[in-house]
Amino acid sequence: MTANGGAANHEMGRPALTPSENDLRSELELLVTESANPEHPDLAALTTLELATAMNGEDTRVPRAIEGALPAIAAIIDQIARRMSDGGRLIYVGAGTPGRLGILDASECPPTFGTDPSQVVGVIAGGSAAVGQAVENAEDSAEAAQQDMAALLLTNNDSVIGIAASGRTPYVIAAVKAAKASGAYTVGFSCNEDSPLGAAADTALEIEVGPEVLAGSTRLKSGTCQKLVLNMVSTITMVRLGKTYKNFMVDLRATNAKLRARSERTLMRATGCDAATAAAALEAAGGHVKAAILAVMTGLPAARAAELLDQSQGFLPAAISTGTR
Template structure:
């Protein structure tokens, strides 16, 4: 299924009709505004994005539950995008390993144009449907996996073809767009449409559309990780301790969760090799790192389960 035809005029008309391509008359004079007034105009436009995302929350929640089920079954999450959408996806995927200690292959972004597109535009690649299909094949996407296609227009050939191929392979597919009734929505099993309307600079979808995509991907990745047990209360207990700022954060986190003073928290973290969940279990259960790791393994890595007492109640140190 495609939204393009052999008739260039019809294809041009289809693109021109998209809300994200429209020129809003309210912004027709921005090139004559003062800096502060222009900043206020952009800020007011950006302020409409959360409401647009809110209207798509039921579809987002349904898709996230489906994503969690696939990842619990051992699947992987792949974002697919071109241009701004691809780079927003790349940023979200790149943050998962340090924030949630995910394996490097669990969450990845596939960009039209490959690595060369990570830092700048690679012209024409988003129109290459064959490359989209090939990119999914190169990742060996299968029935346990999830492919989230992201395109403000909802018609980007690279993304649509990637989602179509992923679905053919049995993967769960999600389409995230900023228009309604899109080709991407028709191709994906789960359609998430966040229409944000015309951009302040007509057609510049790195603005409101990019912000909406960032909001949505934040939810997909973060809520998925919460559901997978990589967050305890509101603490990122699977965070990798990679620098002094994160080392301080880890000490505070262990102290806040257990109620122990920071000296005890720091000592536990040192013995635990800076693994936050291990340090928490050590303090709460009064055990060494090896025993804490065993308790976490038996709990499937979920800290709440590892802290449960024999009556199934979470928390409370074992004397």
């Protein structure tokens, strides 16, 4: 019998692990994200309420872990915002759950902030087929990652955030290395310290949230951590790019009944106007909330308000100041 248990594997009808697979197994055993949670050793022994309480308790650890990384997150956002203000893109890259979370965050930016779909992009190992179901072995392909990055024609104004709970996913590491070689600013976001992903990137963002309640199921606390951080990255970046006014979404366009109602409420709250004035201003501005706000606050025609916004690079306070002189 070999030291790695190869004979035992054969006895059970399974092939022996290769040397590289043995190395991987040993490596994974050292990761916090793969370790067993000592506080909940037998899930089936708990009542349903106890299980829900345990999971909720574990989830409360996530914001506390993120709190310690806030200075690093803020510095990353400033880097991204500066590059996007010069025409760059924000690109998320991941495999499995992290890839899906990147796509989710990217897909919400156009309706929330009025961005072009090409400005914030999610890339997942295995392509679009991997969004709804697992694509076997896609996360192990460095070659596919290099091809996916090459297709983006990256520049030094772009920012690429590689996301992997383990910090060792080959596809994500290769994508970050390729993006860095293209001149893009790169971030390696993982939930283990001293990760290969962090080492490959310009900036390592490593937030340990502890063992999962279900050992190795990183869609849980690790996924929650990724979702919360990506929310911060995209939202605060858009604030820095002038996509908000006070605490309102003002760069959206009213393209359906729900958004028209929301847009009218936003316009009324931001300017103090009545519903009829808000509706008329939105119609004149083609549903563009920011232009409608500027028109109401300055008394300018919608077309002139749109021109002022362009001249102010979309920053509404500057446009208001110019329009009320």
